[in-house]
Amino acid sequence: MKPSIIINKLRQFIIFSIWLFIWQLGHFLVGNELLIPSPLSTLIRLAEMLQTIDFYRQVAATFYRVFVGVMVSLVVGGISALLSYKIRFIDELFKPMVTFMKTTPVMAIIILALLWFKSGQVPIFVCFLMVYPIIYTNVLTGLRQLDQSLIELNKVFEVKPVLQIKECYWPQLIPYLKAALQLAIGIGWKVVIAAEVLAVPYYAMGYELLDAKIYLETSEVFAWVIAIIILSQCCEAMVNRMLNRKEATYDYHKGSI
Amino acid sequence: MIIIKDLSKSYDNLIVHQRLNVKIKENQITSLLGPSGCGKTTLLRILAGLEPFDSGEIIGVQGKKIAYLFQEDRLMPWLTAEENIAYVLKSKYMKEQVEEKIDSIFELIQLQGYKNYGIDKLSGGMKRRIALGRALAYDGELLLLDEPFKGLDDALKESLYEGVKAYFAQKPCTVINVTHDKKEAEYLGEYIYLDSKSLIKA
Ligand SMILES: Nc1ncnc2c1ncn2[C@@H]1O[C@H](COP(=O)(O)OP(=O)(O)O)[C@@H](O)[C@H]1O
Ligand SMILES: [Mg+2]
Numbered sequence: 473m474k475p476s477i478i479i480n481k482l483r484q485f486i487i488f489s490i491w492l493f494i495w496q497l498g499h500f501l502v503g504n505e506l507l508i509p510s511p512l513s514t515l516i517r518l519a520e521m522l523q524t525i526d527f528y529r530q531v532a533a534t535f536y537r538v539f540v541g542v543m544v545s546l547v548v549g550g551i552s553a554l555l556s557y558k559i560r561f562i563d564e565l566f567k568p569m570v571t572f573m574k575t576t577p578v579m580a581i582i583i584l585a586l587l588w589f590k591s592g593q594v595p596i597f598v599c600f601l602m603v604y605p606i607i608y609t610n611v612l613t614g615l616r617q618l619d620q621s622l623i624e625l626n627k628v629f630e631v632k633p634v635l636q637i638k639e640c641y642w643p644q645l646i647p648y649l650k651a652a653l654q655l656a657i658g659i660g661w662k663v664v665i666a667a668e669v670l671a672v673p674y675y676a677m678g679y680e681l682l683d684a685k686i687y688l689e690t691s692e693v694f695a696w697v698i699a700i701i702i703l704s705q706c707c708e709a710m711v712n713r714m715l716n717r718k719e720a721t722y723d724y725h726k727g728s729i
Numbered sequence: 730m731i732i733i734k735d736l737s738k739s740y741d742n743l744i745v746h747q748r749l750n751v752k753i754k755e756n757q758i759t760s761l762l763g764p765s766g767c768g769k770t771t772l773l774r775i776l777a778g779l780e781p782f783d784s785g786e787i788i789g790v791q792g793k794k795i796a797y798l799f800q801e802d803r804l805m806p807w808l809t810a811e812e813n814i815a816y817v818l819k820s821k822y823m824k825e826q827v828e829e830k831i832d833s834i835f836e837l838i839q840l841q842g843y844k845n846y847g848i849d850k851l852s853g854g855m856k857r858r859i860a861l862g863r864a865l866a867y868d869g870e871l872l873l874l875d876e877p878f879k880g881l882d883d884a885l886k887e888s889l890y891e892g893v894k895a896y897f898a899q900k901p902c903t904v905i906n907v908t909h910d911k912k913e914a915e916y917l918g919e920y921i922y923l924d925s926k927s928l929i930k931a
Contacts, residue, residue: 621799621801621803622803622805624779624799625797625799625817627779628777628778628779628795628796628797629796629797629817629820629867630794630820630821631816631817631819631820632819632820635816635819635820639805639808639812639816640816643805643807
């Protein structure tokens with residue numbers, strides 16, 4: 473390992489330790505396991521949870537809802553952004569809808585969704601409503617930032633549309649897509665869990681969170697929160713890796729001199 | 730023959746061309762000379778079909794395969810030098826042809842060692858030559874060059890004139906070359922002076 477990497481790891485470890493210490497201190501000062509459980513009891517609870525099959529079913533069910541919600545938003549958001557870019561009427565038609573989606577409180581949307589859908593579908597629908605405007609807005613901004621001078625180049629040299637998209641437009645859109653997905657995944661996990669708390673579908677991390685709270689299992693609540701954070705971060709890292717690799721091939725061919 | 734007949738073009742209240750008449754012979758290089766702002770770039774953009782015009786007629790351009798070296802380089806920084814040139818060729822030529830063309834064009838622009846360079850790692854003059862190479866390699870029937878040798882030093886310019894002339898001797902096409910440099914215009918072929926008097930404030 474290079475020294476710079478070791479220093480980096482060391483710094484990360486120190487930062488992690490400081491926050492862990494603050495947590496421990498909080499637990500110590502409050503002095504009540506029911507209000508702030510200790511890191512150790514949270515860890516033990518998490519370890520116990522990891523040994524049950526239900527944990528994986530709940531994680532899988534919630535992950536599935538986030539995945540479907542974000543994916544549908546990505547596809548629908550991408551296509552509708554393209555339509556808005558091309559057709560001014562669609563752009564203006566969508567504007568109030570997107571504003572509505574952006575400003576309506578999540579809780580209001582969840583309550584409406586509870587009236588319309590089955591409990592397992594509520595979180596997916598809510599996730600879509602929250603994530604869709606992010607994808608739509610970012611992709612549309614990306615499209616509007618496309619280099620006009622290259623559009624003229626493509627026109628004069630009669631470059632085939634497939635090649636235009638692959639080598640000219642797609643590389644320009646990746647940064648916008650990356651930013652959108654990063655936001656989308658974080659928000660996706662949060663709203664899916666929130667919707668699960670209210671919709672209580674059978675297998676759901678949000679439901680377990682509520683259950684733990686009802687039985688005053690605060691260490692379990694903490695354990696679930698940690699599981700959620702780790703999962704959300706992993707998803708983000710995975711998507712980043714995928715898009716970074718794609719971006720690197722376009723990124724000025726850094727290694728090729 | 731490309732005939733520009735009574736062409737008028739204005740932006741808002743600025744008249745750029747008023748009843749402009751120009752004839753350009755096929756299969757030779759014709760340079761357009763004229764001071765900055767006299768409408769040379771506008772004329773090329775009109776010929777390329779990128780700019781609408783108010784009235785007049787353009788004969789002999791429609792249906793022609795056009796290559797255009799824009800006043801700006803318009804290279805894509807996420808592609809290498811070679812890929813930038815290949816980009817405009819791929820839709821028109823087979824893979825082997827593209828490779829062949831790229832080899833000979835890199836020799837012409839004297840950048841053989843730079844094929845895999847990222848655009849951001851090239852100097853201004855090198856970028857200009859890649860953009861020139863891209864327009865030449867395309868082998869259009871009509872080639873529009875907007876200040877092709879901008880930013881190049883004299884020695885390099887002169888050896889490029891030779892290369893470009895030799896290239897067109899082999900593959901004749903109609904070239905319209907915009908320049909400020911009268912010597913360049915004389916050396917490359919015929920030239921036409923675009924009169925700045927055609928530019929009138931309305
Ligand atoms: N898109 C535009 N909108 C308004 N005015 C323009 C535009 N493009 C060029 N002009 C004006 O038209 C005139 C001719 O420009 P141009 O054709 O670029 O000149 P040249 O290439 O001969 O230097 C200039 O006065 C310029 O400011
Ligand atoms: Mg000009």
